[in-house]
Structure formats: structure tokens, C-alpha cells
Amino acid sequence: xxxxxxxGNDFQWCFSQVKxxxxxxxxxxxxxxxxxxxxxxxxxxxxxxxxxVVIFQREQExxxxxxxxxxxxxxxxxxxxxPEFDYLKSLEIEEKINKIRWLPQxxxxxxxxxxxxxxxxxxxxxxxxxxxxxxxxxxxxxRLRDPFRxxxxxxxxxxxxxxxxxASPRRIFANAHTYHINSISVNSDYETYLSADDxxxxxxxxxxxxxxxxxxxxxxxxxxxxxxVITAAxxxxxxxxxxxxxxxxxxIRLCDMRAAALCDRHSKFFEEPEDPSSRSFFSEIISxxxxxxxxxxxxxxxxxxxxxxxxxxxxxxxxPVETYQVHEYLRSKLxxxxxxxxxxxxxxxxxxxxxxxxxxxxxxxxxRMFDRNTRRDITLEASRENSKPRAILKPRKVCTGGKRKxxxxxxxxxxxxxxxxxxxxxxxxxxxxxxxxxNLYIFQDxxx
Amino acid sequence: xxxxxxxxxxxxxxxxxTVVSPEKAEEVKLKARYPxxxxxxxxxxxxRKRLQKGQQKYFDSGDYNMAKAKMKNKQLPTAAAEKTEIxxxxxxxxxxxxxxxxxxxxxxxxx
Numbered sequence: 001x002x003x004x005x006x007x008g009n010d011f012q013w014c015f016s017q018v019k020x021x022x023x024x025x026x027x028x029x030x031x032x033x034x035x036x037x038x039x040x041x042x043x044x045x046x047x048x049x050x051x052x053v054v055i056f057q058r059e060q061e062x063x064x065x066x067x068x069x070x071x072x073x074x075x076x077x078x079x080x081x082x083p084e085f086d087y088l089k090s091l092e093i094e095e096k097i098n099k100i101r102w103l104p105q106x107x108x109x110x111x112x113x114x115x116x117x118x119x120x121x122x123x124x125x126x127x128x129x130x131x132x133x134x135x136x137x138x139x140x141x142x143r144l145r146d147p148f149r150x151x152x153x154x155x156x157x158x159x160x161x162x163x164x165x166x167a168s169p170r171r172i173f174a175n176a177h178t179y180h181i182n183s184i185s186v187n188s189d190y191e192t193y194l195s196a197d198d199x200x201x202x203x204x205x206x207x208x209x210x211x212x213x214x215x216x217x218x219x220x221x222x223x224x225x226x227x228x229v230i231t232a233a234x235x236x237x238x239x240x241x242x243x244x245x246x247x248x249x250x251x252i253r254l255c256d257m258r259a260a261a262l263c264d265r266h267s268k269f270f271e272e273p274e275d276p277s278s279r280s281f282f283s284e285i286i287s288x289x290x291x292x293x294x295x296x297x298x299x300x301x302x303x304x305x306x307x308x309x310x311x312x313x314x315x316x317x318x319x320p321v322e323t324y325q326v327h328e329y330l331r332s333k334l335x336x337x338x339x340x341x342x343x344x345x346x347x348x349x350x351x352x353x354x355x356x357x358x359x360x361x362x363x364x365x366x367x368r369m370f371d372r373n374t375r376r377d378i379t380l381e382a383s384r385e386n387s388k389p390r391a392i393l394k395p396r397k398v399c400t401g402g403k404r405k406x407x408x409x410x411x412x413x414x415x416x417x418x419x420x421x422x423x424x425x426x427x428x429x430x431x432x433x434x435x436x437x438x439n440l441y442i443f444q445d446x447x448x
Numbered sequence: 449x450x451x452x453x454x455x456x457x458x459x460x461x462x463x464x465x466t467v468v469s470p471e472k473a474e475e476v477k478l479k480a481r482y483p484x485x486x487x488x489x490x491x492x493x494x495x496r497k498r499l500q501k502g503q504q505k506y507f508d509s510g511d512y513n514m515a516k517a518k519m520k521n522k523q524l525p526t527a528a529a530e531k532t533e534i535x536x537x538x539x540x541x542x543x544x545x546x547x548x549x550x551x552x553x554x555x556x557x558x559x
């Protein structure tokens with residue numbers, strides 16, 4: 001799973017593809033804001049700050065390509081959300097796509113949910129490779145024929161045509177969130193999904209757009225008493241009555257929808273005890289959970305806070321079972337990270353298909369992977385410098401003090417504008433997608 | 449360090465803390481730069497700022513409607529005249545607000 005220093009059977013990651021513009025001047029709209037594989041891994045969707053969705057499809061594996069797996073090519077792209085202005089509140093509504101979640105495939109078409117701050121849309125992506133020819137009322141150019149001049153009838157015939165991939169919005173779920181949507185999650189019943197904003201979580205039925213159920217509401221009667229907000233939420237992968245949500249105070253609540261209609265009271269409360277003597281001004285801010293993800297097995301969940309990733313056993317509430325340090329060297333830089341707002345960056349995390357490894361991003365276009373079994377970790381970089389086809393990625397190392405070895409980078413040289421917030425792992429294979437600002441990198445394991 | 453230096457017990461504790469925790473050292477640095485920083489960092493001020501992520505654009509519907517009522521008898525200014533910069537006297541209208549540039553360009557990932 002992890003790249004080793006030597007050869008042998010050590011696992012190694014290779015560059016596969018990079019998408020996006022090369023130029024230094026990054027347009028705000030091109031910044032990738034979400035990345036998600038579908039259930040089979042055949043499709044990879046990205047959303048950006050400009051409200052656009054781009055879907056890549058993996059090409060069929062041919063016998064000629066022995067040294068690499070199929071590449072991802074553009075399959076469909078569309079404008080999902082537009083910028084809006086709320087005149088009543090005098091507020092701009094950004095078109096930025098916060099999250100994309102795929103629905104499991106049930107027929108030839110593909111469905112996904114995309115959400116900006118206020119509205120969720122269900123998109124249908126379908127293929128058209130035939131067209132009808134020989135209409136009675138229209139001629140070849142599409143002009144209407146005079147019905148009185150038609151003397152014979154014919155049956156239209158289906159003719160093949162160049163593949164066209166169409167995206168159409170099938171449902172628009174709007175006006176249910178006063179605050180900014182941070183998460184959407186499709187339920188295992190394939191009928192409902194939840195959407196979460198800073199203070200509330202709503203449950204929707206995929207067919208019904210004019211109402212949703214509010215299942216969590218943490219808004220205090222007096223906003224002066226506000227102490228924490230919801231930062232992420234997810235449905236359990238198998239139990240359709242269970243979901244979790246994380247908070248800005250570093251806690252996770254598991255709720256059971258069978259227990260009550262309004263799940264303000266949690267069934268389980270996960271919090272790691274803190275040493276009160278080590279508490280500082282930054283403690284609460286860096287404990288804020290930016291992402292929560294169930295393992296595929298449904299037995300564990302993983303949370304990401306500013307400096308670490310924690311794996312929790314759902315059966316144990318009082319502490320995580322595993323803690324991985326992502327970039328502990330930043331602890332001595334918190335003052336400047338607070339000043340430049342980087343301390344509020346929201347990193348995501350993801351599991352591999354077998355739940356044996358986890359991945360998350362860092363700064364300087366570094367991303368980190370942890371093997372849960374061997375406890376080995378690795379730091380890799382998404383950079384166009386290592387972008388020769390099938391080039392093996394070299395492990396990177398940050399020097400925390402003292403003598404800097406060759407090939408190491410010192411903490412002060414890290415580029416904090418190059419942040420990897422969004423990563424995704426193929427559900428079955430060792431293929432990963434890493435979003436580095438406006439570029440999308442695809443890496444895969446080395447095939448021998 | 450010379451014993452002549454008079455340090456309060458609080459400063460002594462902070463000095464000890466810098467040895468113990470890099471996080472506390474950073475806190476000291478921050479408080480030195482921003483002495484008026486609130487004592488409850490994770491409290492409602494920070495959270496409320498977070499909740500109001502959207503940019504506040506100047507538009508007051510009350511002012512707008514009052515101005516519209518006043519101008520009812522006068523001729524409404526043509527669209528061309530409104531292209532000048534918005535000054536303090538001018539009541540902005542929804543049309544005046546700088547249009548958000550819409551993404552008519554395709555994503556560069558789709559090239």
C-alpha cells in the first residue's frame with residue numbers, strides 16, 4: 001500500500017494524468033471545489049467555484065494498454081449552478097459547487113446531486129446514440145410539412161448517430177437552507193438524502209422537491225448563545241436510519257432516525273478528552289472537524305481536523321482508535337496560520353476501497369496517505385514536475401528543524417496557497433484523484 | 449537569565465509554557481500582536497462571522513422604494529445615465545449592482 005524506499009514488493013504510486021490549465025494565473029472560477037468517483041469508479045466528477053461540473057469517464061481497458069489502466073477522458077460538462085443575489089437579505093449566493101454525490105446506478109443513465117450554498121440539484125446524465133429519421137410531419141431540415149400535402153405515411157427509423165452525452169436537471173431542491181450547505185449524503189435506501197448547513201440538517205426524498213424534513217436543529221433561541229456549528233454530515237452506508245454530524249468543537253454525534261422525528265438528541269456522542277492544561281487560544285479552532293466519512297464497512301468513521309485524522313470505532317465514544325498526524329509541524333506556526341486564515345482551511349479525507357488506507361491533503365500540494373495495517377505513512381506531491389507518464393512519485397519530507405537534508409523542504413518554504421483540500425479514492429482500485437487548486441491529478445499504482 | 453529581572457508569576461508561567469507547548473508560544477505571539485483579541489475565540493463572534501459568509505452588498509429596499517416614490521413624478525433616468533460610479537447620494541438599484549460575471553466559458557478541465 002505504501003511506497004517503499006527499496007524495490008521488491010513495495011507498493012508505489014505513479015503519475016497518470018493531469019487536467020486543467022498550466023498558466024500561473026488561476027481564475028477564481030477554475031478552482032476545483034469537490035471531487036467524487038461514482039460507485040463503480042467508471043466516472044469521476046469535479047465541481048468548481050464557477051458552478052460547473054465536469055465528468056470524466058474511464059476508457060475501456062484494451063489489451064494494448066498493459067502498463068497502465070484506462071485513462072479518464074471528458075464525458076460531460078455542464079453549468080450546474082449560477083450566481084444569484086438574495087435581494088431580501090442583500091447577500092450574494094455563490095455558484096460554487098460545495099459537494100457532488102453520485103446516486104447508485106439503476107438504469108442506463110447516471111444521476112448525481114450537486115449542491116452550492118443554498119440549492120441542491122439532481123442531474124441526469126444520459127447518452128444518446130440514435131436518432132429518429134423519417135418523420136411524417138417534419139422534413140429532413142426540421143421544417144414542418146404541410147399536412148394536406150402528405151399522401152403516404154411512413155414509420156420513422158432509428159439511425160445511429162455520434163454519441164451525445166446530455167445533462168439535464170431533473171429536480172431542484174431549493175429554499176430549505178438559511179445557512180450555507182456544507183454536506184449532502186445519499187442514504188442507503190436510495191430514496192432519501194440529507195443536506196446539512198451550519199445549524200440544520202434536512203432529510204429529503206429524491207422525488208419530492210417542495211418539502212423536506214428538518215431532522216437536526218441546533219440554532220439557539222438567542223444567537224448570542226451560539227457555541228458550535230455543524231461542519232459535516234453523512235448517512236451510514238448500510239443502516240438507513242443512522243447518520244452522523246460533526247461540529248466545530250471537534251465532536252461527532254450519531255443519530256438514529258427511528259428514535260425521534262427530530263434528532264436533536266444524539267444516540268452516541270464521540271469526543272476525545274482534552275488535557276485542560278494544554279488548552280490554548282487555538283485549541284478549539286484546530287479541533288474543528290472539517291470532514292467526516294464512514295468506512296465502507298460501516299464499522300468505523302474517520303474525522304479530519306486541522307492537524308490530524310482520527311479513526312473512530314462506532315462502538316467506542318470516548319476516544320478514537322487511531323490518530324494520524326498530518327502536519328504536526330504546523331503547530332508552531334499557528335499564529336501566522338491564524339493571521340492568513342489558513343487555520344480555517346477545510347481539508348477532506350477519504351478511505352480506500354478496502355478501508356485499509358486513508359488519504360488527506362496538506363499544503364505545498366502535498367497529500368498524505370496512511371496504511372492502517374502497517375502504520376506506515378507517506379507524503380506525496382501533486383506537481384507538474386513529476387508528470388511524465390507512469391513516473392513514480394518520490395516520497396516528500398518536511399524538515400521540522402535542525403539540519404535540512406537534501407530533498408527535504410523546510411516548514412518556512414511551504415507554499416500555503418497550494419492546498420490540497422479535495423481528494424478521492426477509486427472505490428475498488430488503487431487510483432486516486434487529487435485536486436490541486438485548478439488542476440486535477442490522477443495517480444495510480446504501479447503495474448508491473 | 450539573571451535573577452534581577454522581575455517577572456510576574458503569570459509571565460513566568462507563560463515562559464514555562466513556551467518550553468512545554470509550541471501552541472502556547474504561538475498564542476503568546478498572537479496576543480502580543482493583537483492585545484484586544486477576545487477571550488472567547490471559539491465563541492459566537494467567530495461563528496457568526498462564519499455564518500455570514502456572503503458579501504454584504506449595499507442595497508436597502510426601504511431607501512430604494514422611497515427614492516422610487518419620490519421620482520414617480522419626475523422622469524426616470526435612462527439606463528445610459530446610470531453607468532457612472534455609484535456615489536453616496538445615489539440610491540443603488542438592483543440594476544446598478546455590478547453584475548456577477550457568469551461562467552459562460554467552459555471549464556478548462558474539459559479541454
